[in-house]
Amino acid sequence: MFADPISRLRRFNRAVTSELGVLDNSFLGRGRPLGAARVIHAIGPDGAEVGAIRNTLNIDKALLSRLLKSLITEGLAELHEDPADARRRIARLTPAGRAELDAYNALSDAHARALLDRHPAPGALLEAIDLVASALARDRIGIVPADPRRDAARRCLEAYYEELAHRIAGGFDVTQSCDPDATDMTPPRGAFFLAVSDGLAVGCAGLKGSGGPVAEVKRLWVAPGARGLGLAGRLMRRVEDAAHDLGIATLRLDTNSALPEAVALYRNAGWTEIDRFNDDPYPDIFFEKHL
Amino acid sequence: MFADPISRLRRFNRAVTSELGVLDNSFLGRGRPLGAARVIHAIGPDGAEVGAIRNTLNIDKALLSRLLKSLITEGLAELHEDPADARRRIARLTPAGRAELDAYNALSDAHARALLDRHPAPGALLEAIDLVASALARDRIGIVPADPRRDAARRCLEAYYEELAHRIAGGFDVTQSCDPDATDMTPPRGAFFLAVSDGLAVGCAGLKGSGGPVAEVKRLWVAPGARGLGLAGRLMRRVEDAAHDLGIATLRLDTNSALPEAVALYRNAGWTEIDRFNDDPYPDIFFEKHL
DNA sequence: CATTTTAGTTGACTTAAGTCAACGATCATG
DNA sequence: CATGATCGTTGACTTAAGTCAACTAAAATG
CATH class of the missing domain: 3.40.630.30 (Gcn5-related N-acetyltransferase (GNAT))
Known part of the structure; x- marks a missing residue:
């Protein structure tokens, strides 16, 4: 081939990070730090146990506790006791919090749509995208x-x-x-x-x-x-x-x-x-x- | 197809960020904050004007000034006056700095190689990678x-x-x-x-x-x-x-x-x-x- | 040649992110 | 039921990243 695999992969990395970054940057312009936005995302529409959130975000429990507190004072989330274990808490989004989550997703979707729309052959691109994603996420x-x-x-x-x-x-x-x-x-x-x-x-x-x-x-x-x-x-x-x-x-x-x-x-x-x-x-x- | 384009692209995004993140995280384990590592990378083996670095990294001039200073006290970089304009500075890596840059690249290359090696069909993967990268980086x-x-x-x-x-x-x-x-x-x-x-x-x-x-x-x-x-x-x-x-x-x-x-x-x-x-x-x- | 602009430096400050240790409430176990 | 482990909270701290304004030296401009 016309270049060695490593440089092809690194070029791919550069292309992807600079173009797909916008999908993840949907938190920008909503006036909230990344940490809090990630927590909103991790709670999700159906709520989640605090321990599970900590697990998915790989975050310190002290930090998560504070981030949740800030979301609660903003009126976006609320904590409930786990009925099975009173030490555990379950985080849920309030209607305002769910609206915020939807807004993040809408922004991200708009970026994704724009990215696909401006491509001449979205079908071939999507096929390649599926192949790469499956290969990388294989494990x-x-x-x-x-x-x-x-x-x-x-x-x-x-x-x-x-x-x-x-x-x-x-x-x-x-x-x-x-x-x-x-x-x-x-x-x-x-x-x-x-x-x-x-x-x-x-x-x-x-x-x-x-x-x-x-x-x-x-x-x-x-x-x-x-x-x-x-x-x-x-x-x-x-x-x-x-x-x-x-x-x-x-x-x-x-x-x-x-x-x-x-x-x-x-x-x-x-x-x-x-x-x-x-x-x-x-x-x-x-x-x-x-x- | 079996899913809508947006969710396919978002799944691609998740797969790529979690798998390819390691390529960019080569700065981890070298005991240096991301900002300083990025500056080393931006200076490059041939040196670069301070203004150009600020441009590529999109960084405040005060911040860049401090980051360069920390690299200089570490003995990794040095500043020279631009012969054409004494206000401008040109940043160069010392031999130690170049060694550091090589170490970053070696780590990143090792990750890239591992990623390709564990794939059953690297040829098809690389072809898809080229297609996606060209499509995304089109502009x-x-x-x-x-x-x-x-x-x-x-x-x-x-x-x-x-x-x-x-x-x-x-x-x-x-x-x-x-x-x-x-x-x-x-x-x-x-x-x-x-x-x-x-x-x-x-x-x-x-x-x-x-x-x-x-x-x-x-x-x-x-x-x-x-x-x-x-x-x-x-x-x-x-x-x-x-x-x-x-x-x-x-x-x-x-x-x-x-x-x-x-x-x-x-x-x-x-x-x-x-x-x-x-x-x-x-x-x-x-x-x-x-x- | 005086004035303005530009490039980089420095000090003072803010915010985000994260760590560590102590603590109270609750649960699991012998 | 005493003991130890677990879960989340809180206070005190650190580091990274970045902003703002004042400042110096060196062009560029009229």
Whole structure:
């Protein structure tokens, strides 16, 4: 390439810090020091334990105590006793405090929108952005249980359907496929997991239970920018663990030979190919694994 | 896509600030406050005018004066009078100061290397990094004159040759082509320009003069990650301006139909196709423009 | 050549951020 | 139920960062 990796990364660092700094500088012009603004952000719309705030902000307890006091005298926050432990406090934003949080976010969003709007090819930029973010945040991507009916999960599923439509010859239509009922993919019958990176869902996988000893793995998907990081394997392992905990003895799944990465993953993860076990029109390969 | 652009950008911001922060935190552990470390960096290996430092760091003159004083008492820097204007001072690093600067850079480089090393696909990551950096720093990409024999220019030229080898059917070998002599691409006969983004060269273009009224445009190239930002057009305009200033009346260039973006650019920029004017084996389209 | 401007220095001050130790209230444990 | 640990509060302190105004020396200007 035309320059060594280190200088490319450092140039990236310079570009990013000088351009993206404005997103974090939304606290400027609101007449409040950075520390207090960060605390408002850390409390969040739903409140937070004081200990948790201290943890996320990596701040001394004396300092946090004072910052909270200043927010309280400003009428932006209030402290409540933790009903479970009277030593602990829970910080909540007052309506005025929530308005302040919204104002910060609105400023930051406006900067973000301006940054994207003035770019000639925002699509390509966003794809690269996703890839870099997933790569850098790699170690902080967690697999968490989620409700398949809620926003983040549904966006993943829609992206999954869209990708199937592009990759399977003849397209894909969810309504023609045996779409698992959401209750089959939520406890106690089944489970659903999201791979979450810095608050953004970048992958999913579902366990469709039937109440019996046989269950199915459904909807394994990883966002294009987050591939190559081993997320599909982590999602599968989590699904298998969940199946094991539910007392399921046999797992099955169906897939399509147009998705060779997936097929390879199943083979490497100890799955064995079996005969067709349903009449869904889209899959053409079927696997099974005994737990 | 699976999430809205704003949240994708904000997630990128979180990922980048928490991972890349270490590159900038190289001043930690060297027992010196951030301000002083930034001044050391701003002075740089070659020294800098005090006014220039104040400008790049956006710092109050009283504060800078004190920071410099502390560096001087530490034996890391020294102030010299500007021979041209005795009011001005020029700051230089002592050998100890330069060692300190090197130590900062070494720490930062080590962090950068660790970051790249632990990634499974550093090539793809670096490509995305280049694209994002070029996009974000877009408004700060400058076209600057350069010597085609020096490092940054030669790396661009090599990348250009490599790309030709991939894209032209039958490959490309510089030694078979009429490689312009570097003196033909430097003043007073010609010129050579680099597109520089945050210190990294991301494109080039050369003007090969002959001393007479006809000159050639050579080696127009833009790094893959920096395409779509209008850099080729800016480079061409700069070359044409330089030709005009050198009193050149007619510009010519040769290119290959395997490079349709380039051909389209020339057509749109007022160039007209002409007959072959050399016997170079690689080009198959020829253009001319009267200034 | 007198006046104004500019570049850097210095003293006095403010604010933000953070540390340390002591303390009271509450909880966990033997 | 006595003891020790934990959680948040408070007072006293430090350091970093930055502002303001006065000042000196050296250009620049009319």
